[in-house]
Amino acid sequence: MSAPLFVSVEWLNEHYTEENVQVLDARMLPPGQEAFRDITAEYLAGHLPNAAFFNIEALSDHTSPYPHMMPRAETFAVVMRELGVSSDKHLVVYDEGNLFSAPRAWWMLRAFGVEQVSLLAGGLEAWRSAGLPLATGLVTLPEAEFEAKFDASQVKRLTDVLLISHEGSAQIVDARAANRFNAEVDEPRPGLRRGHIPGSRNLPWNQLVEQGQLKPEAELRTLFARAGVDIDQPVVASCGSGVTAAVVILALTALGVRNVALYDGSWGEWGSRDDLPIAP
Numbered sequence: 001m002s003a004p005l006f007v008s009v010e011w012l013n014e015h016y017t018e019e020n021v022q023v024l025d026a027r028m029l030p031p032g033q034e035a036f037r038d039i040t041a042e043y044l045a046g047h048l049p050n051a052a053f054f055n056i057e058a059l060s061d062h063t064s065p066y067p068h069m070m071p072r073a074e075t076f077a078v079v080m081r082e083l084g085v086s087s088d089k090h091l092v093v094y095d096e097g098n099l100f101s102a103p104r105a106w107w108m109l110r111a112f113g114v115e116q117v118s119l120l121a122g123g124l125e126a127w128r129s130a131g132l133p134l135a136t137g138l139v140t141l142p143e144a145e146f147e148a149k150f151d152a153s154q155v156k157r158l159t160d161v162l163l164i165s166h167e168g169s170a171q172i173v174d175a176r177a178a179n180r181f182n183a184e185v186d187e188p189r190p191g192l193r194r195g196h197i198p199g200s201r202n203l204p205w206n207q208l209v210e211q212g213q214l215k216p217e218a219e220l221r222t223l224f225a226r227a228g229v230d231i232d233q234p235v236v237a238s239c240g241s242g243v244t245a246a247v248v249i250l251a252l253t254a255l256g257v258r259n260v261a262l263y264d265g266s267w268g269e270w271g272s273r274d275d276l277p278i279a280p
Contacts (some may be wrong), residue, residue, distance in 0.1 A: 003116035005254055006213055009130045012092055012120060022089045024054040026105035027096050027124070031188040032238065046134040048127060052083040052141060054093065054105045056243065060158040066269045067189070067241040068104075070155060076112055077148035084141025087148070090116040097125025097212040100205075104139070106261065113149035119250075122212035129133035156236050156263045162276070165199050170234035172200035173227070175244045176267065183280045187206050189240065192271035195278040198240065205244035208251045220251050231257050238263040238270075 015021050025047045029039050043053050057077060061069040071079075080087070091109060095102040102119050109117045120127065128134065156164070164170045174196055179185045181202040183194035196202070207213060207223055215223070224231050235252060237245035242264045252260050269277055 003118045003164040005119060005250065006121040007092055008121050009119045009126050009132060012127075013132055020089050021118075022086060022092055023048050023051040024055040024085065024093045024105060025095075025124075026056060026093045026102045026103040028056045028104075030100065030245070044137055046124075046136055047123070048094065049133060049135045050139055050141065051086060051094075051135075054083075054085075056101060056104055056108075059108070066265050066272070068125050068243055068264075068268070070108070070150075070242075073112060073148040073150040076108075077146050080148070081143050081144035084144045085137075085209050086144040087112075087114050087146040087189060090118065092118050092120055094120035094123040094127070095122035098206075099123070099209045099214075100211050101243055103250040104243045105114065106251055107154070107246040111151050111154040112275050113147065115252050119213075122166040126212060154261055156174055156261045158263075158265050158269055158276075161197065161236060161238070161263050161265075161270070164236060165197050165277070168199060168212075170236050171229055172197055172236050172238055172263070173229055173248050174200045174202050174244075174247050174267075175205040175237060175239040176202070177206075177220070178202055178205050180240075180267075187240070187267065187271060189268060192267060193274075193278055194279050195271070196267075197270055198277050198279040200238065200279075202206070203229065203248065205239065205247040208247055214251055214254055217255060220255055223250075224255075231255055234259040234261075236261050236263050238266045240266060242266045250278075 004183040061071045069268040093102045106117050129140050174181050181196045237248040245262050
């Protein structure tokens, strides 16, 4: 039986001590905030009890010049085992409460074969607002069993997206803010050109989100339609570095859409290349 996309703080509090339930903290900082915030220190200062830190930055492929690229399955499995995360449990992931990064953790876990993954509706903010307990310090759990089976159909590479952009064989949905998509402002990461992938459509990720969870399905359908996206046709989600593109995938999954993939390089790769076409 598959897990629901979201669980409430009430549900999690009720089921917290069950052996099959495990909680992961997937907070991360938007680009540019690293100069004045330390997300690891914030995690250590307060997190859900026994919630291991699913550090998206650390779990990226550091042999790649591009941010947040998917690691090898073997590498991911080793880190999960060392964190004490079990692939056969019902994993519940959360972030600060803005639904910014937890969807990336949800997507990564599913892409590596975990069958039961849910997001905590409202994240840390909702848990704290409910007056539920927090813990401090590092979480150390016994090593767990984690088997990673990478589903390559979940990811598109640059050559795939270049062909899709040229042929129109799928819809590229860019989750960046409209002013970035429309080349009106510089990218938050230095060295990237302005603009977007030719033929792509823009649907900023935060338009899909309300109080740390997805907007109602009827609103989601309207938003995709307004952005010119036919949800009955294949979709490739993109963004700045492959993180908020997962919010688009989450929303499409909530609508029952299955023919969806994520361009892992996203604008961090495309915008850094002088040999690729760009639309303003």
